Amino acid sequence: MKKIASLVQSRQRSVRIAATVFLAPVIIIMAVFIIYPIVSTFSISLFDWNGISKDREFIGLENWKMLIHDRVFWFAFKNNLTLMVCSIGIQIPVAIALATFLDGAGRKVNFFKVVWFLPLLMSSVAIGFLFSYALATTGGIVTTISQSLGGGKVDLLGRAPQALYAVISVVAWQYIPFYMVYFLAGYGNIDINIYEASIIDGATRGQYFLHIGLPLLSPMIKSACILSLIGSLKYFDLIYAMTGGGPGTATELMATYMYKLSFSHFKMGYGSTTAAGMFILVTGFALMMQTILKGNGSSNDE
Amino acid sequence: MAVRKFVVFLLSALIVLAFTTGCSKNSGGDKGATVSSETSTGSAGFGVSSKKLTITLWDIATEDPTKGIQERAVERFMTAYPNITVDNTHIQNDTYKQKLIISMSSGQCPDMYIHWGGGPMNEYIDSGFAVPITDLMKEHCDIPFLDAAIAQSMYKGDIYAVPFGGIGGSGIFYNKTIFNKLGLGVPGTIAELEATCETLKKAGYIPFSLANQNKWTGSMYFMYLATRYGGVDEFNAAVDGTGSFESPAFQYAGEKIQQWVRAGYFPDGVNSLNTDDGQDRQLIYTEEAAMMLHGSWQAASMRNDNEEWYVKNMDYFRFPNLASSDKPQNIVVGTSIGNGFSFNIHNDQDKLNSAFILATQYFNDDTYNSEQLATGRIPSIKGMGDTIEDHCMQKIWADFSSASNVQLWYDQYLPPAVGEAHKNTCQEIFGLTKTPAQANAELNKAMRDN
Numbered sequence: 001m002k003k004i005a006s007l008v009q010s011r012q013r014s015v016r017i018a019a020t021v022f023l024a025p026v027i028i029i030m031a032v033f034i035i036y037p038i039v040s041t042f043s044i045s046l047f048d049w050n051g052i053s054k055d056r057e058f059i060g061l062e063n064w065k066m067l068i069h070d071r072v073f074w075f076a077f078k079n080n081l082t083l084m085v086c087s088i089g090i091q092i093p094v095a096i097a098l099a100t101f102l103d104g105a106g107r108k109v110n111f112f113k114v115v116w117f118l119p120l121l122m123s124s125v126a127i128g129f130l131f132s133y134a135l136a137t138t139g140g141i142v143t144t145i146s147q148s149l150g151g152g153k154v155d156l157l158g159r160a161p162q163a164l165y166a167v168i169s170v171v172a173w174q175y176i177p178f179y180m181v182y183f184l185a186g187y188g189n190i191d192i193n194i195y196e197a198s199i200i201d202g203a204t205r206g207q208y209f210l211h212i213g214l215p216l217l218s219p220m221i222k223s224a225c226i227l228s229l230i231g232s233l234k235y236f237d238l239i240y241a242m243t244g245g246g247p248g249t250a251t252e253l254m255a256t257y258m259y260k261l262s263f264s265h266f267k268m269g270y271g272s273t274t275a276a277g278m279f280i281l282v283t284g285f286a287l288m289m290q291t292i293l294k295g296n297g298s299s300n301d302e
Numbered sequence: 303m304a305v306r307k308f309v310v311f312l313l314s315a316l317i318v319l320a321f322t323t324g325c326s327k328n329s330g331g332d333k334g335a336t337v338s339s340e341t342s343t344g345s346a347g348f349g350v351s352s353k354k355l356t357i358t359l360w361d362i363a364t365e366d367p368t369k370g371i372q373e374r375a376v377e378r379f380m381t382a383y384p385n386i387t388v389d390n391t392h393i394q395n396d397t398y399k400q401k402l403i404i405s406m407s408s409g410q411c412p413d414m415y416i417h418w419g420g421g422p423m424n425e426y427i428d429s430g431f432a433v434p435i436t437d438l439m440k441e442h443c444d445i446p447f448l449d450a451a452i453a454q455s456m457y458k459g460d461i462y463a464v465p466f467g468g469i470g471g472s473g474i475f476y477n478k479t480i481f482n483k484l485g486l487g488v489p490g491t492i493a494e495l496e497a498t499c500e501t502l503k504k505a506g507y508i509p510f511s512l513a514n515q516n517k518w519t520g521s522m523y524f525m526y527l528a529t530r531y532g533g534v535d536e537f538n539a540a541v542d543g544t545g546s547f548e549s550p551a552f553q554y555a556g557e558k559i560q561q562w563v564r565a566g567y568f569p570d571g572v573n574s575l576n577t578d579d580g581q582d583r584q585l586i587y588t589e590e591a592a593m594m595l596h597g598s599w600q601a602a603s604m605r606n607d608n609e610e611w612y613v614k615n616m617d618y619f620r621f622p623n624l625a626s627s628d629k630p631q632n633i634v635v636g637t638s639i640g641n642g643f644s645f646n647i648h649n650d651q652d653k654l655n656s657a658f659i660l661a662t663q664y665f666n667d668d669t670y671n672s673e674q675l676a677t678g679r680i681p682s683i684k685g686m687g688d689t690i691e692d693h694c695m696q697k698i699w700a701d702f703s704s705a706s707n708v709q710l711w712y713d714q715y716l717p718p719a720v721g722e723a724h725k726n727t728c729q730e731i732f733g734l735t736k737t738p739a740q741a742n743a744e745l746n747k748a749m750r751d752n
Contacts, residue, residue: 052406053429137571138585158515158574160735246515247573248730263400265719266425268407 038279044272051268063273073274076252077281079164083253084232084285086168087175092224094172095179096217100209102180103187113184120177128241131170132157157243160250167239167251174238175231179224186220187213222293229289233282254278348442350659351652356387357660358412360402361641364392367606367677371670379664386656396516396578406431414657416641419454419463420714421721423644427457432644434460435658442655443662450638450708451682464661466670467640468679469687471698472522475600476593477586478617480507488619492530492558495622499567502592509567511591513575513582514732517725518713520559520572522595524728525635526621527555529709533629537709540749541716547746548739556731556738563732573733583607586616595621598636601694602678618694620701634705637714639682716749723748 045063049056067073102113119127134141137155146154156166190213198208214221236255239245245252245260258278262271359376363369369392376388391412393401399422405411411431417423426432439452439461447465455463481487484505489495499509514520528537532551539545540552562568569591575581583604585591594600604612623631643661647654664670671681678692680699687699702708713721727741736744 050425050429051403052425052431132574132576133579135574136581137574138569138581138590153570155571155574158571158733160733163574243574244515246517246726246729247733248726248735250733250735260722263403265722266403266422266717267719 041272041279042276044269045276047269049269050266051262051271052266056269059269063270064277066270067273067277072249072252072257073254073277075249076254076257079251080233080235080253082164083168083171083235084229086165087171087228087232088225090168090172091176091179091228092221095176095224096183096214096221098176098180099183099187100213102184104205116180117177119174120181122174124174124237125241127170127174128238131173132242135166135170158247160247163243163247163250167242170242171232171235171238175228179228182224183217183220186217190216225293226286226289230282230286233285234278254281348655350383350386350656352385353652354385355653355656356389357414357653357657358389358391359660360391360393360398360405360412360415362393362395362398362416364394367602367673371673371677372665374673375664375667375670376660378667378669379660382664383656388660394578411646413647413653414643414645414661416467416643417463418637418711418714419639419642420710421717422714423463423642424457425718426644427462431646432462433646433648433654434462435464435645435654436461438655438658439464442658445662445666446684448638448682448684454637454639454710455642463639463642463644464658464666465639465642465682466661466665467642468674468681469598469636469638469699469702470640471598471634471636471702472526472596473598473618473620473634473698473701474593474595475586475604475616475618475694477589477615479615480589480592489622491622491625492527493625496562498593499562499565503566507589508569508585508591509593510562510569511582511585511594512568512572513577513579514568514572514729515574515576516578517729518711519577519582519596520732521712521725521728522597522635523559523562524552524555524724524731525709525712526595527558527624528552529633529635530621530624530631531555531627531629533627534633534707534709535629537712540746543750547749548742552742552745553738556741559731560734560738563734568732573729580607587611598695598698599679601692601698605678605692613693616694618697620697630706632701632705633707633709634701635709635711636702637710638702638708640679717752720745720748720752 044056046058046060047056048059048062098116102109102116122130133139135156137143137153137158140154140156142154142156146152155162157163194212194216195208198212203212234255235253236259239251239253240256240259243251245256249257254274255278258271258274261267261274265271361372363372373390376390380386380388402411402415402417406426406429417426423432443464448469451465451469452461455461455465480502484501486498486501489498502509512519512523528551531554532549536545536549536551540547540549563572569575569585580603582594582596583600586594586604587608601618604616621635643657643665645654645657645661647657666681666683671683671686674681675686675690678690678695680687680690680695680702687695687703690696690699712724715721716724723745727736727745730736731738731741
């Protein structure tokens with residue numbers, strides 16, 4: 001008996017060693033690039049520090065108090081929420097529609113599959129520059145169309161309310177292909193037999209989509225929603241390239257505000273507080289979303 | 303068992319190592335800061351080091367003609383001293399400051415870097431990334447820099463920068479062909495300027511070309527209007543706390559701008575046009591717009607873009623006077639150093655001397671200066687502007703020489719956070735999204751909070 005026990009033990013031990021060795025790289029990378037920066041962000045948030053000096057003054061929760069009363073931060077947060085709602089509301093339905101079309105039409109439409117996928121291959125900064133020309137008030141696409149129809153110049157990026165919606169549309173343009181491919185893969189996973197069975201039973205394409213396709217896609221839709229939520233709350237690059245948060249603070253997001261505080265205003269301490277606040281908000285929203293989605297779809301344990 | 307212990311030990315060692323390297327990187331700036339107070343000692347044997355050295359140099363010369371001029375200065379230096387390598391990195395203007403801060407906070411600050419003086423320079427100095435060069439300037443530099451240029455390179459009584467970018471004023475470039483066609487003269491007062499704008503508007507021209515996505519461009523209107531109304535005193539009082547940004551000069555500036563916006567003196571979508579892409583010059587080139595308040599460096603850019611057209615059509619006048627003001631009207635908004643070089647070289651006098659010689663004897667030498675002049679830039683050196691050929695630059699130089707004072711760009715003079723607040727509120731004034739009173743109250747609050 002004793003012999004067997006020790007054999008089991010030694011087996012367990014070797015498994016543990018192997019696990020340690022295999023997990024080590026991940027643990028180290030996580031520790032250095034994820035856990036350490038998060039901890040460090042929270043600790044810097046307690047200091048008054050310009051980001052370059054060796055002197056940093058410990059000021060406790062002063063930065064956090066300031067953050068709670070910071071009008072610009074909460075305005076940026078509101079912009080993030082608008083972006084989030086629009087992203088989920090526009091990107092996912094459009095992506096489902098495109099994926100359904102591509103899935104149903106088969107190989108004939110491979111051309112569209114490639115073309116629609118292209119935006120995702122471009123870097124955000126390139127897209128930002130491209131659209132800041134395309135939407136330019138003088139000589140931009142929208143203005144040119146409007147002028148040829150007898151209208152005036154259209155200022156999309158330079159005025160307060162429409163600038164935000166203009167950049168949100170560009171963000172949608174960039175990310176719809178991502179969700180499209182995602183849902184296309186989802187359709188690929190649906191057993192062809194299910195489709196054939198439903199057609200034999202006399203279902204129309206619309207019925208198949210509503211009663212079979214969509215329910216089977218729902219786990220993917222839920223994770224797409226969470227991805228989109230997190231993505232919109234920490235969005236940065238395209239907005240920074242297109243408007244830099246302007247005009248004024250009209251398109252300021254939490255991330256662009258954080259960046260400016262840390263690197264333009266010489267307020268690394270407060271910038272870190274913003275980053276930490278953002279971390280808390282994003283995590284909170286993501287958890288909330290996950291709970292809500294889980295509550296709805298009790299059938300699957302995602 | 304031994305193997306497991308070993309693995310655990312190895313893991314923890316690695317983690318500790320990762321953390322400590324992370325930390326030491328973080329505190330890289332410390333080394334510099336602790337020795338920054340040392341002043342240059344032992345001027346005996348002044349000269350370029352004979353050892354093998356690499357000097358890292360950061361600047362913003364990403365485009366010709368500046369890029370070529372600066373690279374040639376570095377090349378001349380490296381040819382004269384083959385043992386020294388100058389590792390020169392050009393970084394795009396608007397991202398430069400951020401990259402510099404990141405490099406400083408991670409202990410990778412270049413040995414020699416450019417800046418614009420003012421608030422950010424003071425931050426660099428306070429944080430120990432610039433050594434004082436007062437003694438070097440006194441003993442080993444006989445360039446007759448403008449007094450204003452030296453004043454702008456100083457902080458708390460020491461010199462920290464070698465000027466090299468040339469003076470940068472601002473004023474109104476205008477299309478004289480359009481002016482002649484409409485029978486317009488150069489406006490001498492703001493009221494005349496407004497009459498000029500009305501005439502231009504009626505003739506179908508956009509009076510002012512302005513690309514205000516970058517914010518500092520529209521800021522020039524605000525600075526000039528405020529300076530014409532209240533001189534430099536009102537600004538200085540607002541900064542040091544004896545006055546306020548809510549005082550009449552700033553109120554006047556904000557209201558005037560909004561009045562002009564409503565009257566249609568600026569292009570549509572003014573806040574979305576980008577000056578880095580030359581969208582303001584574009585409106586001038588297409589002759590849709592007739593005037594442009596801008597920095598004097600635009601003369602060089604326009605000449606570079608299309609010399610023939612520029613000489614034929616463009617001219618310059620100073621920002622007009624405000625007739626009702628009793629404050630001096632000959633103040634120029636701009637900078638008297640353009641850019642300065644600061645040195646992040648500690649505990650190595652030999653290397654510092656070498657970099658200093660590069661900054662004073664290769665930048666700022668005759669070849670460099672004549673190349674600068676040829677492209678329409680005037681080095682911050684006495685008498686330099688007298689020989690300039692560019693017709694706009696002659697007028698800018700005359701303005702500068704007769705100016706009673708130079709109002710440094712707000713966004714460079716003010717502490718960085720306040721400078722940003724100014725740029726944002728000013729952009730909102732142009733966008734009509736804030737009233738001047740709201741914008742100035744916000745700016746004043748930023749100043750007081752700082």
